Amino acid sequence: RAGTSTALCNGPLTQIGRPCARDSVLELVGWYCANAGDTTHEVMELPPNALGLHDMHGNVWEWCWDWWDGSDYGSGAVTDPTGASSGLEHVPRGGGWKYLAQDCRSACRGRFSPLDRYHALGVRVVRTAR
Numbered sequence: 857r858a859g860t861s862t863a864l865c866n867g868p869l870t871q872i873g874r875p876c877a878r879d880s881v882l883e884l885v886g887w888y889c890a891n892a893g894d895t896t897h898e899v900m901e902l903p904p905n906a907l908g909l910h911d912m913h914g915n916v917w918e919w920c921w922d923w924w925d926g927s928d929y930g931s932g933a934v935t936d937p938t939g940a941s942s943g944l945e946h947v948p949r950g951g952g953w954k955y956l957a958q959d960c961r962s963a964c965r966g967r968f969s970p971l972d973r974y975h976a977l978g979v980r981v982v983r984t985a986r
Contacts, residue, residue, distance in 0.1 A: 882913060885903060947965050
């Protein structure tokens with residue numbers, strides 16, 4: 857969320873629980889069922905968040921290093937949760953182009969086997985400056 861306390865990096869969700877309703881805040885930074893046109897999109901077609909990262913909401917679920925352990929990390933706010941140290945399924949985050957606005961939060965988690973292949977699942981390649 858790029859340091860914000862809202863559901864999205866640029867503000868709160870405006871549509872929750874309504875099937876594929878247009879969300880005026882998410883539309884500015886993410887691809888989801890109401891604006892993606894049933895397909896993935898090239899990275900950087902929408903503006904970045906405050907950290908300069910693009911497509912952190914929607915487009916494709918992002919594989920994470922965390923293992924799924926069946927929990928929600930407990931109750932209350934958690935900063936940079938790590939999840940289980942081992943397991944059978946990894947955690948993807950952030951929703952995808954065919955999902956509802958409420959699924960496109962970085963805090964939204966799913967679960968997939970490392971062997972799964974899915975058209976709305978991807979990776980984020982990060983390069984750091986030396």
